[in-house]
Amino acid sequence: xxxxxxxxxxTTLLGSDGVRSDAVSLQAYSRDAxxxxxxxxxxxxxxxxxxxxxxxxxxxxDTKTPIIARxxxxxxxxxxxxxxxxxxxxxxxxxxxxxxxxxxxIAIVQPGVTNLDLDQLVEKEGLRFVPDPGSRNVSTxxxxxxxxxGGLRGLKYGTTRNYILGLEAVLGTGEIIRTGGRLVKDVxxxxxxxxxxxxxGTLAVFTEITVALAPRPEASKYGxxxxxxxxxxxxxxxxxxxxxxxxxxxxxxDNTCLVAVEDFAHLGLDTKAGALLLFGDDGDxxxxxxSVGKMAEIAKSSAGCRGVTLAADIAAAEALLYAxxxxxxxxARLSSLSILEDIAVPRKxxxxxxxxxxxxxxxxxxxxxxxxxxxxxxxxxxxxxxxDNPKEVAAAEAALAEIFALPLEFGGTITGEHGVGSAKLxxxxxxxxxxxxxxxxxxxxxxxxxxxxxxGRIGS
Amino acid sequence: xxxxxxxxxLDRCISCGYCLPACPTYKLxxxxxxxxxxxxxxxxxxxxxxxxxxxLLQESSFCLGCRxxxxxxxxxxxxxxxxxxMRDITWQGKNRPLIIRGLFAIVDSKIGMWxxxxxxxxxxxxxxxxxxxxxxxxxxxxxxxxxxxxxxxxAPEVSCSSDQGCCGALHAHNGELEKGxxxxxxxxxxxxxxxxxxxxxxxxxxxxxxxxDRVQEFSQWWFKRDIELKPITKAGRKIRVGLQDSCxxxxxxGVFVExxxxxxxxxxLVEVPGAADCCGAAGSYALLxxxxxxxxxxxxxxxxxxxxxxxxATVNPGCTxxxxxxxxxxxxxxxxxxxxxxxxxxxxx
Numbered sequence: 001x002x003x004x005x006x007x008x009x010x011t012t013l014l015g016s017d018g019v020r021s022d023a024v025s026l027q028a029y030s031r032d033a034x035x036x037x038x039x040x041x042x043x044x045x046x047x048x049x050x051x052x053x054x055x056x057x058x059x060x061x062d063t064k065t066p067i068i069a070r071x072x073x074x075x076x077x078x079x080x081x082x083x084x085x086x087x088x089x090x091x092x093x094x095x096x097x098x099x100x101x102x103x104x105x106i107a108i109v110q111p112g113v114t115n116l117d118l119d120q121l122v123e124k125e126g127l128r129f130v131p132d133p134g135s136r137n138v139s140t141x142x143x144x145x146x147x148x149x150g151g152l153r154g155l156k157y158g159t160t161r162n163y164i165l166g167l168e169a170v171l172g173t174g175e176i177i178r179t180g181g182r183l184v185k186d187v188x189x190x191x192x193x194x195x196x197x198x199x200x201g202t203l204a205v206f207t208e209i210t211v212a213l214a215p216r217p218e219a220s221k222y223g224x225x226x227x228x229x230x231x232x233x234x235x236x237x238x239x240x241x242x243x244x245x246x247x248x249x250x251x252x253x254d255n256t257c258l259v260a261v262e263d264f265a266h267l268g269l270d271t272k273a274g275a276l277l278l279f280g281d282d283g284d285x286x287x288x289x290x291s292v293g294k295m296a297e298i299a300k301s302s303a304g305c306r307g308v309t310l311a312a313d314i315a316a317a318e319a320l321l322y323a324x325x326x327x328x329x330x331x332a333r334l335s336s337l338s339i340l341e342d343i344a345v346p347r348k349x350x351x352x353x354x355x356x357x358x359x360x361x362x363x364x365x366x367x368x369x370x371x372x373x374x375x376x377x378x379x380x381x382x383x384x385x386x387x388d389n390p391k392e393v394a395a396a397e398a399a400l401a402e403i404f405a406l407p408l409e410f411g412g413t414i415t416g417e418h419g420v421g422s423a424k425l426x427x428x429x430x431x432x433x434x435x436x437x438x439x440x441x442x443x444x445x446x447x448x449x450x451x452x453x454x455x456g457r458i459g460s
Numbered sequence: 461x462x463x464x465x466x467x468x469x470l471d472r473c474i475s476c477g478y479c480l481p482a483c484p485t486y487k488l489x490x491x492x493x494x495x496x497x498x499x500x501x502x503x504x505x506x507x508x509x510x511x512x513x514x515x516l517l518q519e520s521s522f523c524l525g526c527r528x529x530x531x532x533x534x535x536x537x538x539x540x541x542x543x544x545x546m547r548d549i550t551w552q553g554k555n556r557p558l559i560i561r562g563l564f565a566i567v568d569s570k571i572g573m574w575x576x577x578x579x580x581x582x583x584x585x586x587x588x589x590x591x592x593x594x595x596x597x598x599x600x601x602x603x604x605x606x607x608x609x610x611x612x613x614x615a616p617e618v619s620c621s622s623d624q625g626c627c628g629a630l631h632a633h634n635g636e637l638e639k640g641x642x643x644x645x646x647x648x649x650x651x652x653x654x655x656x657x658x659x660x661x662x663x664x665x666x667x668x669x670x671x672x673d674r675v676q677e678f679s680q681w682w683f684k685r686d687i688e689l690k691p692i693t694k695a696g697r698k699i700r701v702g703l704q705d706s707c708x709x710x711x712x713x714g715v716f717v718e719x720x721x722x723x724x725x726x727x728x729l730v731e732v733p734g735a736a737d738c739c740g741a742a743g744s745y746a747l748l749x750x751x752x753x754x755x756x757x758x759x760x761x762x763x764x765x766x767x768x769x770x771x772x773a774t775v776n777p778g779c780t781x782x783x784x785x786x787x788x789x790x791x792x793x794x795x796x797x798x799x800x801x802x803x804x805x806x807x808x809x
Contacts, residue, residue, distance in 0.1 A: 020491075024515050027505045028493035033475045046490070073492065074477040092490040114481065137532075138477045329474065329534035336471040387471070 001063050003042040006087070009063075010045055013055050020044045029070070029088045030081070033135075034423055035337055035387075037078035041068075041088040048093050050168060050176060050207040057205060058174025060087055060452045068454050069205045071112065071143030074135040076340055077421030079147065079200045084455050089205070091142050097121055098208070105213045106165060106182055111142025111206045115149075118211075127213040131160040133417070134325065142206050148198035150417030152324075155241075155375030156248045156281075157214075159417060161197040168208035169196060172448025182210060195443070200419055201454040203447040221292040222249065222280035222317040223310040225299035229274035230254055231351035232304025236277065237374045238347065239298050245291050247375065249280035251324045254354060256369035257331060257382075261323050264330040269323060273306050277374060278324050280317070327371040328382060334367065337387035339396060343407040344378040344416030353406060357381045360402050364395040378416035405430070420458055428458070462548040462637065465507050469545075472537045473500045479529035479539070484738050484756050485522055493519060496529035496539050503546060513549050520546045521557070522752065524745055525633055526707035526738035531714075540712060544637045551635030559747050560634045567598045567626035576602045577622070583612035585622045591653025594618045595666075598626040600659055600777040607658050607777070610804035611678065624650055627657075629665035633743050644669035656681055658800055660706025660776035661743060664713050677709055678800050679775055683718035689725040689806045699727035699770040701802070702794075704760075704783060705736045706776035719775055719799055726806050732772070733763050741782030757786050765792045773799045 001009075007021045020026075021043045031038050047053045060067040066086030073080055082088055095112035102125045109118060115136040119129040132151035133139055139149065145167070150159040166180030180186055180193040196204055227233040233252055240247065253261065253276040262269045269276065277299065281291045292310065300308045311317035332338040345353045354370050357379070361368035372379040381403055385392040404414045404427040414420075414427045429437045444451070444459030451460060479496040480486050486495035493502060499519050505511035520543070527540045551560070566572035582596055582605035596608055612620060628643025648655070648670035656676050657663045663677035691698045701723050710716040716736065723729045740746060740756035764772055764787065772787075772794050774780045783796045 023511060024493050024502060024519065025491065027511055028491070028498040028501055030505075031475065031501060033477055035475070072477050072480060090490070090492075095490075116481075135476065135478070138480045326534060329536070332474050332535055333472075336468075338474065 001065060006063075006065065007043050009059065010043060010056070010087070013059060014045060014047070014052060018046050018048070018052070029073075029090070032070075032073040032075050032078065032080045034076055034078040034081065034421070035339060037081040037083070037422060039081050039083040040085065041082040042085050044088045044090060046090045046093045050170070053089070053170050053205055053207050054174045054176055056087070056089060057170050057172065057453075061173050061450045064450055065452060066455045067452055069142070069146075069201045071140030071146075072114070072135070072138045074139045075143060075147055075419060075421065076342070077147075077415065077419040077423045079419050079421035079454070079457060081422065083422060091140065094207070095140075100125060101182075102127065104182060105215075106210055107213055108208060108210050109141050111140060111145075111209060113141050115139055115141060115144055122213050123216060126216050128216040129211060130157045130163055130214050141209055141211070145197050145206055145209055146199065146201050147419035148417070150373075150378065152251060152373065153248050154373055154378065154417070155250060156246050161194060163212045164193055164197050164209065165212050166210035167193055167196055167206055169204035169206050171204050172450060172453045176207070177204070180210065184212070198419070200421065200457050202444055202457050202459055203453065205453070217282040218284045219288060220248070220280060220282040220317065221288045221311070222278065222320050223292055223296050223308060224320050225277045225279065225296070225308045226270045226273035226306040227275045227277065227302075228304040228306060229351075230354050232302065233275040233277045233374065234347070234351035236299045236302035236305065239302060240279070240295050241347075241375070243294065243298060245281075245294060247279055247291065247295060248282045249278060250373065250375035251278040251371070252276060252374040253324065253327055253371045254369060256367065257327045257371045260330040260334060260369060261327055264333060265322065265326055267319055267323050270306060276323070278320055324371070327369070328380075331369045331382045331384050335384040335386050337385050339383045339385070339400070341381045341383075341400065341403055342378070342415050342418040343381070343403060343412060344376065345407045345410040345412035347375070347377045349410035349412070350374065350377050350379065353379060353410060353412070356406055357403060360399050360406075364399045366392065366395055366399055368399070373416075376416070377412065401427075422456060425457065461552050462545055465503050465542060465545050465549070467507070469538055469542055470500065470504055470507060472535055473497065474535050475501070476534065478532055478534055482528045482532045484524055484526060484528065485752070488752070488755055494522060496537075499523065499546070500537070500539075500542065503542060506549070514555065516546055516550045517555060520550050521748060524707075524738050524740065524742040524756065526742055527711035528707065528736070528738065530711050540708075544632055547633070547635035548637045556635055557748050560744060563630060563744060564634075564636070567630060573598065573625055580605045581609065583608035583620045586612070586620050588619045589617045589653075590619065592618050593624075593651035593653065593655050594620045595627065595647070595651065595655050595657040595659075595662065596620075596624060597657065597659050597662060597777060598630070604777050604780060604798065607798045607800055610798070610801040611656065611658060614682075614800065614804050618656060621651060627662045627666045628669075629662050630743065632665055633661075640665065641669050648674060658775070658777070658798060660709030660713075660715075661778060664708035667713065672713070677713070677715060677775065679719040679722060680715050682800075682803060683721055689722070689803060692726050692802070692806050694770055700730055700768065701727045701771040701773055702730045702732040702764065702767060702769045703735055703773050703775075704732070704739055704779050706774070706779060707738050707742070709775055710736055719773065722799065722803065723773055726802055727770070730767055730769060732760070732767060732769075734760055739779050739782050741778035743778055746778070746782050753782070754786070757782060761786050761790050761792065764794055765790060769794045771795050771797050771802065773797055773802055775799050
């Protein structure tokens, strides 16, 4: 179908204010937060309710038009770049919180609500929406569910998939289904809810999401420890966790990140250290005092520790968290392009994996800084390069292929929390095996027989 | 006239989208192209010849230029500069809005500036400290002459020179970036030492060109004087007062604590929800984009009304004008007053 027919038919379905196809709008939706991926859509639609979503998807099905549901476009795996043209369906107009049930500790939301808005709303009830991806102030719950977004509290609290109880979703045919519900216990049928979480818009479009909430902890406490190298930091992490503490926060920066952050933010960090470990916990005042105190002691007595400081107040804690949060932008300032990756390995292999990443950087003549979540082995190697230097770009591509192969040696994964998208699809089969890959393709066909939902991604 | 964007400034953006929730026009529309990240994507498309420059016209006009995206940007993108470049590239010749051409004509000519000051009861010309000069502002001297009078009364040491033109902020924000810089330099040469201004927008522009060490915005300057103020009372109680931040003062210069500290001495400071958000005046925006400007300010007017304030203090003449107009339209009795005037009122008592 020609682009102008597409626009005309969708306008008949939705009215003119929900459909845009001018050159400026199309350009603006040609990318997400992933560098180096771009593609122009043919039309942008903004549905206001489930019925409209269903109508649009049925239309796409009948005309075999590719369609991508998009939230805030903050994903880092090129999951929402319209590489095949077609329709971009912006879900940001469906941004209502439909219900907060305090006694059931659940909320029912439309997909366009942002993570932060939901969390701030339920805070009034003394509750918390636990998943906290770095993009939480902008990313939508729909997008969080589509990628099973993680965050800084993975070890203690899990990720988005642990907090989704039920979904209303539109299949690739336009049919509307409901999965799960309001209950903690519900084993009626296959766990389609869990299957849809992390499906990156390839199986269905979410129109209503029921999330589990948790009591809001009374307080948080943080500290920072410096080590000679990452292996020493990893040893300390191992000792902390085997001592019976399950900390909310265990984040690390390697020396490249440390130096970049200090140059940028001037926080007085020990830039001679090989690794920084940020540790912290949340809960009631007495228990966090105990757990964080114990973590500090373990770190201090660990081999290769250069020093430990506990944040005296909220401002000091904020400064420490800021050091971790600004790792990426601090690295990004070093050159015109930064590629942030997201592998994960078992915790015991973390130090070895980071060492190998450093070697990959040296081999290809690239600057790679690694930071990440020491508690759950989720590493974010970040390559900084000059985007106008074809040699560096080629070197980065070669380095990335090696970085994606690396975690598989340790029984790890090619993506811990960002998703597969287009960026990591070439590496997926190596991770999950040919039989599972075929199963993913078969599953995709059941949900989306015409192959229109986010084509070219998982299982397409 | 500029043809290309500064590539290094475009490269700074990592497209993370953290700016989206801070952007008033993204809040109004929910459209990516009306967000800072979306606009930078468009600028890149123009830079790489994927989009004709004139396709940027609509967004370059729709953007308020409030720079609320800058403090929330983890990568330190200088969006304000990129916007100025975008207007410099697109607002040329017949594409420059007529109103802007008119405003330029006034402040570009000696007669125009003379006319703005003619019969205006602004602060009288005087020579005092040679290294401290009050800046009258171009339209401020005509619209709100009582502001410069208040400052002159508060500080006898301040010199007031009649020979001063426009600082060029108007030009820089509206497609004449180089000229705007030249005008700032010229004003800096005319008024030696420290320039004291009562306009947040001018302060930000001027300091970006001639250096922050030579420019003092009123609240910044007064706060440092550390003079204790008497509370202002009304019907036997302290006044209830709120503040409207100036976008460029807050987002461009990081000044927002000082005016609040001063107001705390003058009365009961009530934090207006969204005090940091743009009021929609945005320089000439209220004239160019009347409808959108009203949409941006409507929630603020409702909030001010609900708080039942005696005064809403401002630190920039554009905001004063916008709030006076819109509060009057909504029949809200809260009085809009420049911070300097409120400080002067306290001194009188």
